[in-house]
Amino acid sequence: MRPNLREALLRNAVTLFSRSGYNAVSLRDIAKASGANVGSLTYHFGSKAKLLREVYERHTVPMNARRRELLGEALRISDADQRLMAILRAYVVPAFVSSSEGDGGGAEFTRMRAVLSAEGNPDAQAIIADAFDETSRAFIKALADCVPGAPLEGFIWRSQFLLGSLYYALINPDRVTRLSSGTVDGNDREAAVNQIVEASYASFRSLGAEVGQSTAALKYATEEK
Amino acid sequence: MRPNLREALLRNAVTLFSRSGYNAVSLRDIAKASGANVGSLTYHFGSKAKLLREVYERHTVPMNARRRELLGEALRISDADQRLMAILRAYVVPAFVSSSEGDGGGAEFTRMRAVLSAEGNPDAQAIIADAFDETSRAFIKALADCVPGAPLEGFIWRSQFLLGSLYYALINPDRVTRLSSGTVDGNDREAAVNQIVEASYASFRSLGAEVGQSTAALKYATEEK
DNA sequence: GCCCAATTTGTACAACTGTACAAATTGGGC
DNA sequence: GCCCAATTTGTACAGTTGTACAAATTGGGC
Numbered sequence: 274m275r276p277n278l279r280e281a282l283l284r285n286a287v288t289l290f291s292r293s294g295y296n297a298v299s300l301r302d303i304a305k306a307s308g309a310n311v312g313s314l315t316y317h318f319g320s321k322a323k324l325l326r327e328v329y330e331r332h333t334v335p336m337n338a339r340r341r342e343l344l345g346e347a348l349r350i351s352d353a354d355q356r357l358m359a360i361l362r363a364y365v366v367p368a369f370v371s372s373s374e375g376d377g378g379g380a381e382f383t384r385m386r387a388v389l390s391a392e393g394n395p396d397a398q399a400i401i402a403d404a405f406d407e408t409s410r411a412f413i414k415a416l417a418d419c420v421p422g423a424p425l426e427g428f429i430w431r432s433q434f435l436l437g438s439l440y441y442a443l444i445n446p447d448r449v450t451r452l453s454s455g456t457v458d459g460n461d462r463e464a465a466v467n468q469i470v471e472a473s474y475a476s477f478r479s480l481g482a483e484v485g486q487s488t489a490a491l492k493y494a495t496e497e498k
Numbered sequence: 499m500r501p502n503l504r505e506a507l508l509r510n511a512v513t514l515f516s517r518s519g520y521n522a523v524s525l526r527d528i529a530k531a532s533g534a535n536v537g538s539l540t541y542h543f544g545s546k547a548k549l550l551r552e553v554y555e556r557h558t559v560p561m562n563a564r565r566r567e568l569l570g571e572a573l574r575i576s577d578a579d580q581r582l583m584a585i586l587r588a589y590v591v592p593a594f595v596s597s598s599e600g601d602g603g604g605a606e607f608t609r610m611r612a613v614l615s616a617e618g619n620p621d622a623q624a625i626i627a628d629a630f631d632e633t634s635r636a637f638i639k640a641l642a643d644c645v646p647g648a649p650l651e652g653f654i655w656r657s658q659f660l661l662g663s664l665y666y667a668l669i670n671p672d673r674v675t676r677l678s679s680g681t682v683d684g685n686d687r688e689a690a691v692n693q694i695v696e697a698s699y700a701s702f703r704s705l706g707a708e709v710g711q712s713t714a715a716l717k718y719a720t721e722e723k
Numbered sequence: 724g725c726c727c728a729a730t731t732t733g734t735a736c737a738a739c740t741g742t743a744c745a746a747a748t749t750g751g752g753c
Numbered sequence: 754g755c756c757c758a759a760t761t762t763g764t765a766c767a768g769t770t771g772t773a774c775a776a777a778t779t780g781g782g783c
Contacts, residue, residue, distance in 0.1 A: 278731080294617045296521040299770060310732050315772060391616030391669050392519045409677060429678045430693035433670075434663035441662025444616050448661075452634060453654045468655035472701040479700030503761080524740065535762050540742060542760090
């Protein structure tokens with residue numbers, strides 16, 4: 274009996290899946306990375322799809338719990354703009370930071386989610402939908418309350434962009450480094466979190482200013498259809 | 499001799515790759531979709547990697563050409579805000595709209611790029627870096643000129659988020675439909691383009707208001723509305 | 724020390740992969 | 754009508770995949 278082979282297998286699965294996707298990683302790759310045999314995977318998890326499901330559930334629960342916890346704190350802020358900012362941080366931070374000490378880390382799992390959602394793996398897609406939409410809805414509602422009177426459609430789309438930004442920052446951090454000729458470190462996750470939060474803060478907040486000054490450019494956009 | 503089997507193979511390759519990624523699609527899948535034999539693929543392209551490269555080059559050139567064309571038009575706008583908006587459209591629109599009539603369509607190719615970049619395929623990664631960074635740099639420079647005095651770092655990150663938003667909107671449009679309980683159609687690409695442009699317009703424009711404060715909320719708190 | 728269930732290993736299997744290449748087919752130029 | 758190069762097909766190959774299952778190993782309870 275190994276110390277806890279099962280845990281090691283799960284950890285290495287996240288790492289490898291997040292690096293190369295679901296299809297490109299074989300059960301033998303995971304076994305080899307864990308210093309174990311292929312059979313141990315079928316023994317512990319039954320199938321590759323069930324392994325994936327187990328990985329998901331292992332990280333999903335604490336991450337969403339943390340998000341809701343931080344969301345609760347954020348909702349106690351009375352100032353709408355500061356609350357908006359806090360809500361955004363409550364959504365983004367748990368995706369980048371390790372949720373429970375010692376696991377693979379939130380960023381690695383989030384990156385895995387990003388890769389799997391792109392791959393269009395049917396198993397993953399179903400699990401994502403089940404596990405995350407409820408939380409996303411709660412956040413959208415909270416965000417919408419910060420900018421009263423704005424159309425819901427804008428919040429839905431911007432929450433989509435927020436997730437896409439988050440995913441791509443984890444998938445392709447080197448592009449940031451490359452584009453800046455090394456000036457900016459794309460792998461600096463603290464900077465990434467701050468930039469994402471600030472950028473989406475501006476995009477959400479602008480939903481409220483639909484009828485005001487400097488709408489000239491906005492008009493330009495909607496006219497040109 | 500077939501009408502133009504070669505073209506059909508390329509078209510179907512984009513479609514299938516964009517749907518399930520590079521690894522999950524076999525040459526036999528592509529051949530079958532084209533009503534042809536596996537051997538025709540090795541004959542025309544030599545290998546799977548070379549096929550991918552050919553697909554890339556086929557779409558990359560006209561898409562970037564279109565982007566630069568629209569960028570040139572945008573740069574003739576004197577008003578900084580309207581120019582900012584036009585530059586963003588010049589970047590986003592060619593990614594969604596078919597570049598040359600009759601090909602697979604810009605959105606399908608862009609979606610393929612998104613999936614491949616997530617999969618971390620080495621071939622694709624190299625091609626992306628070669629082909630797109632130069633154009634991206636030109637856009638970042640143009641954007642930065644619209645918001646003078648703002649730190650370059652912010653433009654780099656926001657261009658990353660713009661690309662991530664764009665990708666994710668194409669990868670997972672159904673999430674938008676689902677989150678809105680069917681009210682918003684995530685597959686409405688015209689709406690997606692407008693939303694992306696408006697959201698990133700706000701995020702880029704907000705860079706100008708920065709005066710060294712760490713968070714926008716703090717800045718807002720100390721400002722007068 | 725022995726037992727027995729839990730675990731781990733080893734191996735076999737059919738299906739599928741990308742690639743290679745000989746054979747068959749095609750169709751325009753003469 | 755025939756030729757010949759271009760194209761398409763068919764098939765074979767070695768390697769990898771997920772899964773199944775018998776055999777070997779482990780280690781705590783007695």
